[in-house]
Amino acid sequence: MLPPSRSRAPAAPTPLEMATDASNVLLAHKWEPGKVNPAGWWMSEKLDGVRAYWSGSAFYSRNGNVFPAPEWFTADLPKIPLDGELWAGRGQFSKAISIAKSRSADPARWHKVSFAVFDAPKLAGTYEVRCAWLGAHLAGRKYAAMVPFQLCRNQAHLDANLAKVEKAGGEGLMLRQPGSAYEHGRSHSLLKVKSFHDEEGIVVGFEGGKGKNAGRCGALLLQTPDGRTVKVGTGLTDAERRKPPKRGVVVTYKFFELSASLTPRFPTFVGVRTDLDWAAYCADYTAPTVFTPGPLKRRNSILFGDKIGYAGGDDKTRVAAAVAGADGQSAKGSKRARVG
Numbered sequence: 602m603l604p605p606s607r608s609r610a611p612a613a614p615t616p617l618e619m620a621t622d623a624s625n626v627l628l629a630h631k632w633e634p635g636k637v638n639p640a641g642w643w644m645s646e647k648l649d650g651v652r653a654y655w656s657g658s659a660f661y662s663r664n665g666n667v668f669p670a671p672e673w674f675t676a677d678l679p680k681i682p683l684d685g686e687l688w689a690g691r692g693q694f695s696k697a698i699s700i701a702k703s704r705s706a707d708p709a710r711w712h713k714v715s716f717a718v719f720d721a722p723k724l725a726g727t728y729e730v731r732c733a734w735l736g737a738h739l740a741g742r743k744y745a746a747m748v749p750f751q752l753c754r755n756q757a758h759l760d761a762n763l764a765k766v767e768k769a770g771g772e773g774l775m776l777r778q779p780g781s782a783y784e785h786g787r788s789h790s791l792l793k794v795k796s797f798h799d800e801e802g803i804v805v806g807f808e809g810g811k812g813k814n815a816g817r818c819g820a821l822l823l824q825t826p827d828g829r830t831v832k833v834g835t836g837l838t839d840a841e842r843r844k845p846p847k848r849g850v851v852v853t854y855k856f857f858e859l860s861a862s863l864t865p866r867f868p869t870f871v872g873v874r875t876d877l878d879w880a881a882y883c884a885d886y887t888a889p890t891v892f893t894p895g896p897l898k899r900r901n902s903i904l905f906g907d908k909i910g911y912a913g914g915d916d917k918t919r920v921a922a923a924v925a926g927a928d929g930q931s932a933k934g935s936k937r938a939r940v941g
Contacts, residue, residue, distance in 0.1 A: 619658075622682065623654035627786070629787070629791040630787060631792065637789075639753045640756075641753065641779055642752075642777060644751050644753040644759065644905075645904070646774060647766075647771065647795065648748070648771075648903075649772045650687055650717060651697050655718075657681050657682055660701075671708045674711045682721065683721055684718070684783075685716055689715075691770040691902075692770050694871075696897055711744075713899055715745065719775075721734060727782070728777055732750075744911055753776065763794055771904065773797075774795075776794060778790040796857075800854065800855075800865070800889070801853050802854060803849060803851050804847065805824045806848065819834055820832045821852065826888075827888040829864075831864070836869035851873070851879050853872055855868070855871050863889060
C-alpha cells in the first residue's frame, strides 16, 4: 500500500532562475513633454546607482552576475526579491559599480553603499500596496531603505522638482503610474524625466588631442545601435585621456538635444558601462527622433526624504509619510500584499 502523499514546500529558486529574474526587471521609457500628464503620478528621484536585484539571498546584476556583498551588509534584508540600486550618492556611479563588482576591494567600502529599494517584484497588489509593505519591512534596516516618493500635482510641480534635483547634482526624476502592477521589461508605467538625455555607444576609435591634450585622447568615436557615429570630447578626466576606454567597450554619454541630423549637441562622457550587455541593449533600442530638450560618504541626500545611508547606528531614514500617502491612494486595490 502506498503511503499517503505529502505536500512539499516549493523548491528554492536555483542561481540560474534568480539570475534570469534579475535580467527581467522593470525598465522605464523616457517621458516626453506633452504626451503624458504627470499629475497624479508618483514622483521620486532618479538615482545614478547600480541596478541590483536582491533575490532573497544574493544581489544580481541585470546581466545575471552576482555582486559579492559582505554578509553583514545583507544580514537584515527581507528574504524576498527586491528591485533597487546599490547607491553611493549623486554622481558616484563609477565608485558604486567598482565597490559592487570587486571581490578584492576592501569590504569596509560597502559601508559607503546603500541598497535603495523601489519595488518588490514578487509581491501582489498595486504599486501603492507594495510600497506600504516595503515601508513597513525596511524600517530600521542598516543598509537598505525604500526610495521616498511624492505625488506629482501638475507640470509645474514636476518642473520645480526636476530643477531642484538637477541643481543638487542628481540625474532627474522617475514617474510611476498609480495603481500599476510590477511588469517585466520596458513599460510605459515607469517614465524617466531628465533635462539631459543620455545614451550608450560602443567605442570604435579615437581622435588625437590638441594643445594641452596633445599626445593624449582628444575624443572618443562612438557608434550607436542605429549606426550613427558620435564624437565625445568633453567629460574625460586626465587619466581617461591618457588611457581611454578600449575599442569595443560600451560607454554612456549625455547630451542636451539632437540636431535635425540626429547629431547629439554638447555630448559629454559619463562613464564606462561594464554592467550593460551591448547585444541586449541593441535589441531593445529605439532609434531617437528630434525632440525639445526638456567624495564617498555614508549618508546621502535624496529628494522627498531624509538622507539614505548607514549613520553608525540604526538607519534613521523615514518614509512613513510617503507610505501613508501611498496606502491612502490604494483604496481600489488590496490592502494586503502577499508573496506571489
